[in-house]
Amino acid sequence: DVKVTQSSRYLVKRTGEKVFLECVQDMDHENMFWYRQDPGLGLRLIYFSYDVKMKEKGDIPEGYSVSREKKERFSLILESASTNQTSMYLCASSPIPGQAPYEQYFGPGTRLTVT
Amino acid sequence: AQSVTQPDIHITVSEGASLELRCNYSYGATPYLFWYVQSPGQGLQLLLKYFSGDTLVQGIKGFEAEFKRSQSSFNLRKPSVHWSDAAEYFCAVGGDTGGFKTIFGAGTRLFVKA
Numbered sequence: 001d002v003k004v005t006q007s008s009r010y011l012v013k014r015t016g017e018k019v020f021l022e023c024v025q026d027m028d029h030e031n032m033f034w035y036r037q038d039p040g041l042g043l044r045l046i047y048f049s050y051d052v053k054m055k056e057k058g059d060i061p062e063g064y065s066v067s068r069e070k071k072e073r074f075s076l077i078l079e080s081a082s083t084n085q086t087s088m089y090l091c092a093s094s095p096i097p098g099q100a101p102y103e104q105y106f107g108p109g110t111r112l113t114v115t
Numbered sequence: 116a117q118s119v120t121q122p123d124i125h126i127t128v129s130e131g132a133s134l135e136l137r138c139n140y141s142y143g144a145t146p147y148l149f150w151y152v153q154s155p156g157q158g159l160q161l162l163l164k165y166f167s168g169d170t171l172v173q174g175i176k177g178f179e180a181e182f183k184r185s186q187s188s189f190n191l192r193k194p195s196v197h198w199s200d201a202a203e204y205f206c207a208v209g210g211d212t213g214g215f216k217t218i219f220g221a222g223t224r225l226f227v228k229a
Contacts (some may be wrong), residue, residue: 004158035219040124042205042221043159058216090158102209103149104217106158 003027004107006091012113019078021110023091030096032074033104034058034066037088049074050096081114088112117142119208121220128196129228136191136223138206148189149207149217150180159205165189176200201227 007022025032031050035043035058045058047066055066063085067075074093078085088111092104118141128134140146147166151159163174170182180191189206203224209217 040221043219045216048216092159102147103161103164104159106151106160108156108158 004091004093004105006089006107006110008110009108010111010113012115013078013081014115015082017078017081017114019081019112019114021076021078021089021091021112023074023076023107024072025074025091025093025105026072027093027095027105028071029093029105030071031094031102032068033092033094034064034074034076035090035092036060036085037090037109043090046076078112081112083114086112086114117208117218119206119218119220121204121206121223123223124221125224125226127226127228130198131195134191134193134196134200134225136204136206136225138189138191138220139187140189140206140208140218141187142208147209148180148182149209150174150178150189150191151205151207151219152176153203153205153222155202162191162204196225196227198227198229201225 004025013019033048034046044060049055049068065077088109090109091107094102094104120139149164150162153159162178163172165172165182173179203222205222206220207217
């Protein structure tokens with residue numbers, strides 16, 4: 001069974017802290033994504049990666065960075081957490097389009113609260 | 116610009132009644148279309164997808180969706196709703212343009228009443 005895991009289900013951090021969210025997939029997928037989910041706004045793409053050490057900005061990259069040192073792991077970093085980054089964060093992975101139907105597989109999410 | 120619109124923020128149906136969730140998309144090329152479901156506190160799970168071929172696609176949990184190119188729609192249907200179907204549903208579009216990105220709608224929350 002395919003699996004995407006996220007390091008924490010719930011996280012509470014203080015304003016100004018550096019925050020790391022970890023995501024691991026066991027499907028050997030090339031693509032990995034970080035989204036944030038807010039009520040009424042659906043999923044908004046923060047960053048994605050199509051290969052190790054490769055990354056592309058999504059729609060809302062400000063205040064975030066990412067790291068992909070290994071194919072199975074994709075980390076989201078909040079350099080200096082702010083209260084407006086309180087949200088649900090979802091990680092996903094997918095294979096390359098054309099090689100297989102490239103639906104995305106999602107982790108359970110991390111609900112981050114910044115106080 | 117690519118976009119997905121789910122006109123209904125929330126819908127309430129009675130258990131056993133039929134369901135239709137609406138989705139309209141804007142996409143410059145042949146779209147890849149998806150419906151995902153998110154149960155409370157969970158990540159998203161794929162219900163069904165359309166890439167080509169038969170415009171009526173079957174998914175898991177008894178759901179189906181119909182692609183109508185002329186209306187730019189991909190509505191999700193289920194003939195008889197169960198209480199366990201209460202969740203949030205997301206329509207999404209992707210394709211060969213825009214790279215690997217998939218655009219998600221804002222979601223429709225389904226409430227099921229006994």
